Amino acid sequence: MKELVDFFNNIGKLKGMPRRGWVINDLKNKESIAEHTFRAALMAWILGRKKNLNIERIIKMALIHDLCEIYAGDTTPYDSVLPKNKKKRQRLMKTWPRFSEKERKAISREKYIKEKKGLEKLIAKLSPDIKKEIKNLWLDYEKGLSPEGRFFRQTDRVETFLQSMEYWKKYKKPPQKPWWLWAREFFDDPLVLEFIEAMDKKFHKKKKPRV
Amino acid sequence: MTEEKQFYLTAKKLKELKKEYDVLKALRVAKTKGEVPSTWESEDLNPEYLSFQEDLNFLETRIEELSNILKNVAIIKSPVKNKRDTVGLGAKVSVEIDGQDKDQFMIVGTLEANPSLGIISNESPVGKALLGFRKGDEVSVSSPIETVYKIKKIEYS
Numbered sequence: 360m361k362e363l364v365d366f367f368n369n370i371g372k373l374k375g376m377p378r379r380g381w382v383i384n385d386l387k388n389k390e391s392i393a394e395h396t397f398r399a400a401l402m403a404w405i406l407g408r409k410k411n412l413n414i415e416r417i418i419k420m421a422l423i424h425d426l427c428e429i430y431a432g433d434t435t436p437y438d439s440v441l442p443k444n445k446k447k448r449q450r451l452m453k454t455w456p457r458f459s460e461k462e463r464k465a466i467s468r469e470k471y472i473k474e475k476k477g478l479e480k481l482i483a484k485l486s487p488d489i490k491k492e493i494k495n496l497w498l499d500y501e502k503g504l505s506p507e508g509r510f511f512r513q514t515d516r517v518e519t520f521l522q523s524m525e526y527w528k529k530y531k532k533p534p535q536k537p538w539w540l541w542a543r544e545f546f547d548d549p550l551v552l553e554f555i556e557a558m559d560k561k562f563h564k565k566k567k568p569r570v
Numbered sequence: 571m572t573e574e575k576q577f578y579l580t581a582k583k584l585k586e587l588k589k590e591y592d593v594l595k596a597l598r599v600a601k602t603k604g605e606v607p608s609t610w611e612s613e614d615l616n617p618e619y620l621s622f623q624e625d626l627n628f629l630e631t632r633i634e635e636l637s638n639i640l641k642n643v644a645i646i647k648s649p650v651k652n653k654r655d656t657v658g659l660g661a662k663v664s665v666e667i668d669g670q671d672k673d674q675f676m677i678v679g680t681l682e683a684n685p686s687l688g689i690i691s692n693e694s695p696v697g698k699a700l701l702g703f704r705k706g707d708e709v710s711v712s713s714p715i716e717t718v719y720k721i722k723k724i725e726y727s
Contacts, residue, residue: 436686457673463687495628505635509680539715540667547680547691559714567714 362484369481372429379433380519383441384452384533386526392425392433399424399518403511409550410510417507417514420496424515427497431477434470436541455537471501513551516542520555524562535568577639578659578679578692580646591636598629639681646678648726657700657724659692664723665700672722677701 373396377389400421407417425433436456442448458466478497482490499508500515523538546552579587646660657663657677664674676689677700683691690697699711700719709719 454671457667457671460674460688467686491625495625499628503681504632536715540717541685543695543711543717544675544690544697545685545694547683547693547697549693552695556713563714569715 366481366485369429370426373425376428376433378519379438380435380523380533381526383435383437383448384526385445385449386530386532390522392428395518395522396422396425398521399511399515402518403514406514406550406554407507407510410506412507412510413505416496416505417511419492420500420507420511421515423493423496424500424511426481426493427474427478429477430480431474436466439466452532453534453536455540474501510548510551513546513548516545517551517554521558524558527568528562576642576644577681578644578646579639579682580660580678583678583682584643584645587636587639591633591640594629594633594636598633601626601629644679654726655704655724657703657721659701660726662725662727663700663721664725666720666722668718669720675700 373393374391376392378392378395381389400418403417403421404414407414437451439462440451440456442451478494482493485493499505500511501508503509503512520538520542523533523535526533527535542555546555648654648660649656649658659677659679662674662676664672666672674688675696677692677697678689680691680693683689683694683697685691685694692698692701695711696719699709700721703709703721705721705724707721709721711717711719
């Protein structure tokens with residue numbers, strides 16, 4: 360039982376870890392990684408039902424997908440170009456960072472290795488069967504090996520997109536243009552695209568974002 | 571759970587998936603005999619395959635998934651010479667965004683898309699919008715914020 364107490368004790372740290380995207384945007388009441396996981400799991404369940412997916416698999420995937428961040432930390436696409444100066448940083452947040460093919464590959468590889476190591480460290484002392492299950496679910500999510508893995512990659516991001524709109528409505532930031540630039544390249548699942556259209560209608564009924 | 575749809579794949583990705591399918595089927599046979607197939611020790615084997623080694627459920631799920639993909643595959647071919655100036659599946663498109671930023675996208679089927687590497691799906695709003703346009707064309711993607719993509723170059727491998 361000691362290894363389970365240690366494991367859950369470690370996981371509890373996610374409740375107090377703010378998501379980095381909100382930190383670099385200087386937002387108030389920053390959502391934690393655990394809070395993101397909570398709603399992403401609900402979305403995976405309810406949207407996943409509409410797609411006739413394996414619900415047990417996708418909910419488990421949602422629950423474990425960010426555990427690696429306890430050791431690996433949270434990352435954003437801005438990290439490698441982030442200025443220390445606050446004004447320059449605010450300017451950067453109005454744009455979507457673009458990288459060369461080589462830079463993209465290096466950033467993606469580094470993130471993957473760091474997160475894989477973080478997850479392995481976290482689950483090292485668990486029993487072999489649960490260790491295997493967590494690792495396989497994470498790999499499925501990372502590599503999109505099953506319809507559940509591919510759909511959850513989009514559900515995870517759409518939860519974050521929803522949060523960004525909620526912040527924008529309340530605090531007028533983060534700037535929304537980079538989110539839309541990214542979203543229109545990233546999402547391709549018809550159900551997720553329909554959900555995004557409904558979010559757009561809800562949040563931009565009275566006022567559309569300009570930046 | 572399998573998806574009933576056609577999967578557009580590049581020849582390179584199809585080769586990768588066929589290899590994975592063969593390796594996993596060999597592993598399934600070997601596991602029933604209590605052996606590990608010799609291909610399993612090959613150094614060029616995708617390290618992710620190892621995750622299937624001791625998890626039969628996951629192994630079965632992945633074999634079923636690959637079988638479904640290989641049954642419903644459509645290979646992305648380079649277009650004929652007089653169509654190579656038009657954006658189609660498999661094209662690498664260099665664009666200027668809103669007259670400022672430059673970027674390059676490769677447009678593929680959903681299964682092969684990896685937007686963080688600039689490989690985008692033909693079903694994404696940007697991928698879908700660019701299809702059928704030529705060098706010099708300006709493509710607008712709106713709702714709620716308009717973005718204009720000017721096509722600077724189209725390449726096929």
